[in-house]
Amino acid sequence: MLGPMSSSGSISVHDGxxxxxxxxxxxxxxYQLEEFKLGLQAPQLLLENSRPIPWASLKAAGPADLLCLLSEYLTxxxxxxxxxxxxxxxxxxxxCEEMRAKTNEFTRAQEPHDADQERPGTPGEEAAHRRRYRERMKAKILAMWDSVSWPEDHIYLCNVTAKEHEELRRLLGPNRAGAQPRTIVLEGGAGVGKSTLAMKAVLHWAEGVLFQDRFxxxxxxxxxxxxxxxxTTLAGLLxxxxxxxxxxTEEFxxxxxxxxFVIDGFEEMVLSPDLDNSPPCSDWYRQLPVARILLHLLKKELAPTATLLVTARDYGNGxxxxxxxxxxxxxxxGFTEGxxxxxxxxxxxDYDQATKILRKMRKMESLFRSCSAPLVCWAVCSCLKRRVVRSPYSRPGAETATSLYTRFFSGLSSAAPASASGRSRPGQWRALCSxxxxxxxxxxxAFPKEDVERWHLEAPLVESLLRRNILRKVGDCEDCVAFTHHSFQEFLxxxxxxxxxxxxxxGGGSTRHQEMRALLSDAFLNTNVYWNQMVLFLFGLVRRDLARELEDALRCEVSxxxxxxxxxxxxxxxxCSAVSVRFEFLLLFQCLHETQDEDFVQQILSxxxxxxxxxxxxxxxxxxxxxxxxCQKLSKLRLSVSSPIPQTELTFDLETPG
Structure with missing residues (x-):
């Protein structure tokens, strides 16, 4: 792979x-653009030891895309x-004449080179201003890291520093085609460690451990x-x-x-509908909304040859x-099965006890998969352990995700403090759910202090939820709180x-009924996976035993x-026959299975x-x-099997709790 350019006697791709x-x-x-692309495939027209760009990447590339591709493979x-x-x-x-003239102009502008000026990528003494910036970034990331609290009984599996270094090298190194990607998207479910890995990339760079020759x-x-x-402007943002x-800024x-640029949490950025049609911008000093600046960075209009590392949840990335x-x-x-x-x-x-519980958990495939997020794994284990202690002969296999979360939050609510101002406990829990x-x-x-106060959530409950790791402080946002895991917010x-x-x-006149129908429509008809887990919980809460448990714990009446x-x-x-191609039948079946109520299921599916x-x-x-x-009236069924199912997975029962 070709290394980074040196500044002496070279041309920067942003100096004009x-x-x-x-x-x-x-x-x-x-036709000329097509001939130029073919030239990039001809070995006799390329430099010695340079790798051709795959034709699949070149074929549909426009001029801007083409230049970004070139920057991935060449200095x-x-x-x-x-x-x-x-x-x-x-x-x-x-x-050709224009380009030769421009080359001479750049070369003259770079001579004589100031020997005291530090060159990017040059080993040796680092400029004082860059050292101070490293120290500032290290302190910032460590402060964010220190603000993250973990449950006292959480299990830390291993020291992963060496593994992280290897992962980060692979993440920001050349891909399988040998190209150096300029835009990397780190995607995955909530809580699997995307932000943590991105923060550690910054930290290891600031400590001088990784990427010194590249960034x-x-x-x-x-x-x-x-x-x-x-x-603000891009210059002002930085x-x-x-x-x-x-x-x-001129050095940048x-x-x-x-x-x-590490851009963390794309799903939290609100983009207005007209952003896609906004005019291109390559001006570092143009004042714009910050979301629009990030848009121009993502589209490679600003700093087109910079590297972007973006973290995003694995839904709605279209x-x-x-x-x-x-x-x-x-x-x-996140966590592997091992x-x-x-x-x-x-x-x-207890190995034997854990083995029995794991055997039952594997039958709850969706819930067991969600345990790939460490905090979900902790919450599930905590709930199961409390239940085993209270009732050693209970059957964990009869559990669902909704029943586990209900019992988890019911245990927390019983220990919640009384309201200092006399507001009822039900009112506080209702406000939290709102x-x-x-x-x-x-x-x-992430919720700033004003949002918390607007819903009249009081300090005793907030502090209790922080201690119990249901809420967490947001490291880079003073007085902000967030749910420790996204599934906690979905459940509430x-x-x-x-x-x-x-x-x-x-607000604004919308009713609970209207909102509920809207999210059902969005999940089942518009196939918006954003709502899937929340809809699953909504159906699961139809169970009468869980409704009673919630009422007893929260002291709120369930409708x-x-x-x-x-x-x-x-x-x-x-x-649904008219929209059967779009309707999420499997999601509906999963939601109905979550109710464990055959009478209700029969009424729905009839x-x-x-x-x-x-x-x-x-x-x-x-x-x-x-x-x-x-499905008593079912007259047409289209059934396909996309992947083989091991024989061992077919040995399950359809037993439901009494």
Whole structure:
């Protein structure tokens, strides 16, 4: 792989040559651009030891995409030389003359070179201002890290520093094609460690451990803070982390290929509908909303040869994919199955007991998979351990995700402090559920002090939830709190919709009933996976035993109308033949299985006329077997099996709790 460019006698792609190169490429007509791409495949036109760019990447690339591709495979000087060589072969005389003149201009501008000026990538004494910036970034990341609290009984599996270094090298190193990706998206479920890994990339760079020869500066931008920021410029945004408020912006602009932007939590950034149509911007000093600045960074209009490391949850990334040029997506899965087995064994401290519980947990495929997030693993183990202690002969296999979360929160609520101002405990829990539901609708996952006060959540409850690791402080946002894991917010958001007397969480005249139907429609008809877990909890809370447990714990009455409202919604299933391709039948079956209520399931499915099922594992097979026997009017079934199911996974029963 070709290493980073040195500044002596070379051309930077942002000292004017980038714009010139882009202008030259944009000046080519359709046939000339195609000939230029073919030239990039011809060994005789490439530099010695340089690797050809795969044709699959080149084929659909426009001029801007093409230049970004070139920057992944070649240094800035090599891009210039290869382009000039291909233009000469194409006999584009006037363009060749312009490029040679520009080359001479750049070379003169760089001579004589100031021997005292530190060159990017040059080993040896580091400039004092860069050292101060490293120290500032190290302190910032460590402060954010220290603000994260973990439960006292959480199990730390191993010291992963060496493993992290290897993961980060792979993440920011060349891909399988040998190219150096300029945009990497780290995606995965909530709580699997995306932000942690991104923060450690910054920390290890600041400590001088990793990426010293590749990046001169690394910036960390948290998307949840973007909503609170005033309009600024890219230069101004980067200055916010500078020790003396005087960032060397010209140095950044001169060598953008040596910059790494870590953009954390894309799903928390609210993009207005017109952002996609906004005019291009390459001006570092143009004042804009911060979300728009990030948009121009993501689209490679600002600092096009810089490297981007973006973290995002693994749902709704369609819009993100539409913004990026040649992104490399990396899935972070969290705990492996082996990690989960070790966690359960060490948490329970009894190998035989842990083995029995794990055997039952594997039958709850969705819940066991969610234990890939360490905090979910802790919450599930905590709940199961309390139940085993209270009732050693209980059957964990009869549990569902909803029943576990209900018992987990019921245990917490009994220890919640009384309200200091005399507000009832039910009122405080209702307010917490309202906050969770509104946050889900608005994609708010971090709540400033004003939001907490607006819902009249009082300090004793907030402090209790912080101690019990249901809420956490947000490291880079003073006085902000967030749910420790996204599933906690999803569960309490679902609880909001089953509480009697609850009004709409969004205000403005919206009702609880209207919001509930809207999220059901979004999940089942618009296939918006964002709502899947919350809808699963909503159906699970229909269980009468769980409703009673919630009422006893929260001292809030659960609405008896929720079952009827879901049945009313299900009447539309008779018309699902027209939208069967879009309707999420398997999600519906999974939600109905979550209720463990065969009478309710039969009432819902008695209206279903046809279904389209794609079995991809034992979970889909189990819930389909549970539901299909209740589809009395079913006249058409389209069934496919996308992956083989091991014989061992077929040995399950359909027993439900009495």
């Amino acid at each position: 040559s980038y714009e010139k190169l882009l202008s030259c490429l944009m000046g080519l007509d359709q 800035a000087r090599q891009i210039w030389d290869v382009t000039l060589h291909i233009f000469e072969n194409m006999q584009l005389t006037s363009l 001169s500066y690394v910036f960390f931008i948290s998307c949840h803070k973007v909503k609170e920021m005033a309009d 200055s916010q982390d500078w020790p003396d408020s005087q960032a060397p 602009m001169g060598h953008p290929e040596r910059l790494l 819009r993100l994919k539409g913004l990026l040029l040649n992104p490399w997506f990396v899935l972070l899965s 990690d989960r087995e070790e966690y359960f064994t060490r948490f329970f401290g 906050l969770a539901a509104q946050g889900m609708w608005l994609s708010h996952f 958001g679902a609880v909001f919709y089953v509480l009697r007397g609850a009004r709409g969480s969004l 008896r109308r929720v079952r009827d409202e879901l049945l009313d919604w299900a009447e539309d299933l008779e018309g 209206r279903l006329l046809e279904a389209d099922l794609d079995i991809r594992g034992s979970l889909q097979l189990r819930v389909s077997s549970f539901c299909l026997k209740h």
